[in-house]
Amino acid sequence: xxxxxxxxxxxxxxxxxxxxxxxxxxxxxxxxxxxxxxxxxxxxxxxxxxxxxxxxxxxxxxxxxxxxxxxxxxxxxxxxxxxxxxxxxxxxxxxxxxxxxxxxxxxxxxxxxxxxxxxxxxxxxxxxxxxxxxxxxxxxxxxxxxxxxxxxxxxxxxxxxxxxxxxxxxxxxxxxxxxxxxxxxxxxxxxxxxxxxxxxxxxxxxxxxxxxxxxxxxxxxxxxx
Numbered sequence: 331x332x333x334x335x336x337x338x339x340x341x342x343x344x345x346x347x348x349x350x351x352x353x354x355x356x357x358x359x360x361x362x363x364x365x366x367x368x369x370x371x372x373x374x375x376x377x378x379x380x381x382x383x384x385x386x387x388x389x390x391x392x393x394x395x396x397x398x399x400x401x402x403x404x405x406x407x408x409x410x411x412x413x414x415x416x417x418x419x420x421x422x423x424x425x426x427x428x429x430x431x432x433x434x435x436x437x438x439x440x441x442x443x444x445x446x447x448x449x450x451x452x453x454x455x456x457x458x459x460x461x462x463x464x465x466x467x468x469x470x471x472x473x474x475x476x477x478x479x480x481x482x483x484x485x486x487x488x489x490x491x492x493x494x495x496x497x498x499x500x501x502x503x504x505x506x507x508x509x510x511x512x513x514x515x516x517x518x519x520x521x522x523x524x525x526x527x528x529x530x531x532x533x534x535x536x537x538x539x540x541x542x543x544x545x546x547x548x549x550x551x552x553x554x555x
Contacts, residue, residue, distance in 0.1 A: 337350070337353070341370065342415055345416065348417075354380065368390030416443075427507075438473070440467050441464060442504070443506075477494050
């Protein structure tokens with residue numbers, strides 16, 4: 331069994347090439363899809379040059395909708411979600427992520443970025459606190475279509491995936507991807523624009539987590555399509 335790597339990207343020309351290279355060379359991945367979420371830089375051209383299939387959004391629609399387009403375009407039952415701004419990604423990390431889902435009976439694995447520079451204690455804390463919101467996951471395709479469509483938007487999506495996985499007793503493998511980090515929003519967009527984007531992301535994460543917990547009657551839904 332092989333996996334499809336899905337990489338949502340918005341103006342990620344500086345970092346996406348290495349992520350693509352690692353995904354293309356993985357023994358467990360035979361399809362790489364980049365969802366260009368309205369980029370105005372060379373993201374799409376770099377993706378095509380590196381052998382990815384590019385799906386273009388008509389306008390910048392947010393991470394959740396970009397992932398949904400990618401999933402609907404995928405041919406495999408196992409999906410690997412990767413951020414386009416990852417630094418230090420290597421083959422061993424993809425093996426680490428995909429192994430539990432492909433070979434060990436897990437429904438999902440979640441990769442937290444490495445914060446070992448903060449010490450093992452804080453790294454373990456960040457693993458628990460950041461994993462629910464991580465964009466680095468291996469999941470099964472049928473699970474995606476059971477998540478209600480209204481949560482497949484912006485930065486709601488990671489919290490929704492985590493919530494519905496727990497709600498329905500999916501077997502989840504949390505991991506730390508040692509050596510992997512990502513470019514901060516402030517470095518990508520400049521201090522003020524990056525700070526604004528970070529606060530917007532954090533607000534959405536807090537909002538959706540409160541909303542989900544207030545709606546305990548939610549279970550799996552066929553409205554994910």
